[in-house]
Amino acid sequence: MAVPVSLIRAQSYHRAELARSLTYVLEPLGGMAAFVKPGDRVLLKPNLLTGSRPAKECTTRPELVYAVAQQVQAAGGKPFLGDSPAFGSAYGVAKANGLLPLAQDLDLPIVELHGHRYPTDNPGFDHLRVSKEAMEADVVINLPKVKSHVQLTLTLGVKNLFGCVPGKMKAWWHMEAGKDVQRFGTMLVETARLIAPELTIVDGIVGHEGNGPSGGEPRDLGVLGASSNVFALDRAMVELLGVDPLAVPTVAQSLRLGACPAWDEIAFPLLTPNDLHVADWQLPAELMPIDFGLPRVVRSTFKHLYIRFIKEPVTAYAGRL
Template structure:
């Protein structure tokens, strides 16, 4: 079946304008009711990378989540938000990035991911751990942020699903598979295939270019994208920002596995990638190794636990 990727121009996070944009974006895909049925438990998986740079557009905007929550509830679904940030808790990162006023208004639950073993579609990754909170949802809606990435060139829909790997297991995978970028990219692709989000909506209104995923700068791009096929969506976005897909390990792996061969295989019912193309998107100044050595794993683990179990609780206590 030919994948469909819906692309539109959108330049505002104003809630009214954004809601209209999202409705227009999903209309060619059948609207939210094509993905969510009455009574479905719906995981919304944004990019909640870090709470340390809240003005740098490192995370999915809360306004995107707000509008999607409304649309899911109108379709009869029961949404909840979940992620496993690199550092700290989902609640702590959401709070640092201005999520709480909107989420409290909507009374939206925030779930912290834990770990459980799931058999993958590939024997070489059969020890992959995924969150049962994610895997037990009836529907997963993937809400990535468009960013450059110092290890993977770009992070889009496929990479965002790595957040369903709980806690510091992500650092372990950097160590286990990170010595070979092709293997690491395939691991991410296999992860996305298992999770199998029903819908991906990419936040590219303001992206994050340069030394991402957190060390770069905001870039007004004016793009929203949606698809039931996360691999096709990522391929389209790489075309928009004029990045060779073979430089992106997740795209190279998905193409090698026959999951998204070329643009001609994708249906674009609204705008075409060339209608949104930019030629000066900034990639990282230099690429960093994917592999995490033992000292880095230990440092990362300490930082994660310090933020989640000391810094965040102290901040919550002092704000009472």
């Protein structure tokens, strides 16, 4: 049976228009009610990345998080927002990116993700340390941003789930697996398979091209996409952007490992990638190494702890889980 990937044109983050776009893109998948049942605890996992460049479209837009949370609540679910940014806390980065007022309006808790080891079916990664909150949620809704990436070419749905790895562990993985970009890509694919999000909705209304994930520039794309299969959605977005799938380690490894359906096994009930094709999407001018040496890991860990416990406020939004 073909895996549906729903793609539409969406031009605005205006609240009412975005709500209509979200309803439309989810219709071929059965709507939000196909994924969320009354009483479900639903983790919303946006790309929070950084609080330092809110005008550069580095993170999932608050308006999309709000629209998704509203639909989850309408379906009877109990949404909460969680991430583990590389630097700082989920609360601090969410606040810097304008999410706090929307979270308070919906009584949407913002939680820090904490790690726990879980077994995988890949002997090369027999245990991965990922978010306990993600693994114990009834539903995970993955909300990535379309961005170029100076280490991985593109960051989409699979890479966004690396945010479910505790902050300081990210630096460790860059050291442990970063010398082999394909091994690093495999680790990201296995992390995504372990978390297995029920739904991925990609924010491509405005993307971030060039030297991403934070050093590039905003780019109007006018695209909203959704699928129950994060690998199929990433494959479709790579096609839409005109990027060689084998040049994107997460996509290349998802194909090698059989996690991603074959192209002829993906169905497009609305628009196709060709309908939305972008001819001149800007990739990074030059790719950078992924691996971190031990001194960089120490510096990265210290920076994370400094921002998390000293620079940022220690209070967090006390929503109800």
